[in-house]
Amino acid sequence: MQSTLDKISVVVCTYNQEQTIARALDSILRQQCAWPIEILIGDDASTDRTGEICEEYAQRYPDVVRLYRREHNMGLIRNYYSCLLEAQGKYIADLAGDDEWCDPQKLDKEWHLLEAHPEVVLVHTDYRLRREGQEQFELPPFYPYPKGVVEGESLTTSILTQFERPVVHLCTAMYRTETFRQCYEEQTDLFTNRDYPCEDMQLCALLSRKGKFAYIDSVTLNYSIGCSISNSEDDEKQYSFVERVTQLTYDLQQRLQLPMDRTLSRYYSLRVHALMMHTLRAHNPALREQTIKNARQWQAHLMWRTQVAQMMTSNDTLWRITLSLRKKLLQLRRH
Numbered sequence: 001m002q003s004t005l006d007k008i009s010v011v012v013c014t015y016n017q018e019q020t021i022a023r024a025l026d027s028i029l030r031q032q033c034a035w036p037i038e039i040l041i042g043d044d045a046s047t048d049r050t051g052e053i054c055e056e057y058a059q060r061y062p063d064v065v066r067l068y069r070r071e072h073n074m075g076l077i078r079n080y081y082s083c084l085l086e087a088q089g090k091y092i093a094d095l096a097g098d099d100e101w102c103d104p105q106k107l108d109k110e111w112h113l114l115e116a117h118p119e120v121v122l123v124h125t126d127y128r129l130r131r132e133g134q135e136q137f138e139l140p141p142f143y144p145y146p147k148g149v150v151e152g153e154s155l156t157t158s159i160l161t162q163f164e165r166p167v168v169h170l171c172t173a174m175y176r177t178e179t180f181r182q183c184y185e186e187q188t189d190l191f192t193n194r195d196y197p198c199e200d201m202q203l204c205a206l207l208s209r210k211g212k213f214a215y216i217d218s219v220t221l222n223y224s225i226g227c228s229i230s231n232s233e234d235d236e237k238q239y240s241f242v243e244r245v246t247q248l249t250y251d252l253q254q255r256l257q258l259p260m261d262r263t264l265s266r267y268y269s270l271r272v273h274a275l276m277m278h279t280l281r282a283h284n285p286a287l288r289e290q291t292i293k294n295a296r297q298w299q300a301h302l303m304w305r306t307q308v309a310q311m312m313t314s315n316d317t318l319w320r321i322t323l324s325l326r327k328k329l330l331q332l333r334r335h
Contacts, residue, residue, distance in 0.1 A: 004089060006035060007036045011087065012042070013097065039066070041058070081192070094173075106221075107174065110123045121176050124213070144165075150215075152212055159204045160201065160253060167204065179207060183210065195244055197240075201249070235281045236287070242274050249267070276306050276309045277309060
């Protein structure tokens with residue numbers, strides 16, 4: 001592991017984002033911060049011009065930008081944490097290749113707070129949503145969690161369940177490099193398991209057990225909404241995503257020894273229901289059996305709606321009738 005220096009490491013992971021990567025990098029370079037920054041770009045073997053654009057920035061800003069062009073696609077998690085392990089700064093911030101920091105004081109505000117509060121391991125802010133191709137922005141749902149400086153442990157369950165909205169959007173955050181490295185060394189498998197579909201939940205959950213979190217009530221990020229696995233219309237792909245996210249939640253709950261309280265119980269019940277509905281629409285008996293196994297493992301209480309869906313998929317004839325009726329109802333709604 002490298003020693004940290006008095007600067008901020010900004011990590012940018014990108015893949016096939018030739019239309020937006022320059023916008024993201026420019027928003028970092030516009031930052032007005034009392035501390036110097038380094039930008040670590042992880043280009044995950046892009047097949048468009050993303051890598052060439054990143055090369056241009058590395059050549060224009062050789063003292064600031066370090067570019068890692070992967071020869072083979074590593075996937076989001078490996079690319080992300082490989083960059084984090086290269087960070088030389090005392091603090092880490094990150095920005096996705098299709099997002100943009102809209103506040104030039106973002107890094108400076110967070111740096112000042114972390115310097116003034118050594119007990120705080122992570123600071124984050126609010127963000128706004130942008131649909132690519134549209135100039136209008138909208139705010140996400142109201143932030144329902146305690147603001148200011150709070151004990152990280154008080155947010156752990158909310159980080160795992162995220163009912164209203166994410167507790168921390170990592171692209172708005174800054175956290176201590178040393179604390180991240182402690183988490184990585186202690187729970188390496190949680191950061192390297194390729195079955196997990198996201199990189200933020202395990203990091204935020206483990207950091208929450210290391211100290212306090214701080215929330216600055218201002219918007220610093222334009223978060224782009226586009227096509228992703230998480231909003232795919234393919235039910236089998238969506239099933240896989242929901243299942244893997246829920247399994248990550250369960251693994252973190254077990255690792256952190258969190259009791260099965262009402263919040264977690266409700267979370268698993270809702271997730272199993274979502275899986276059963278994807279199963280119904282996909283007409284896949286193997287997924288039905290997998291859902292039943294998941295429900296047992298996660299100790300999920302089956303809601304009445306889930307039981308109805310389970311009954312409708314118990315017989316192939318009934319299953320086909322249900323799908324036929326559902327199709328007709330959807331057609332009536334469209335007209």
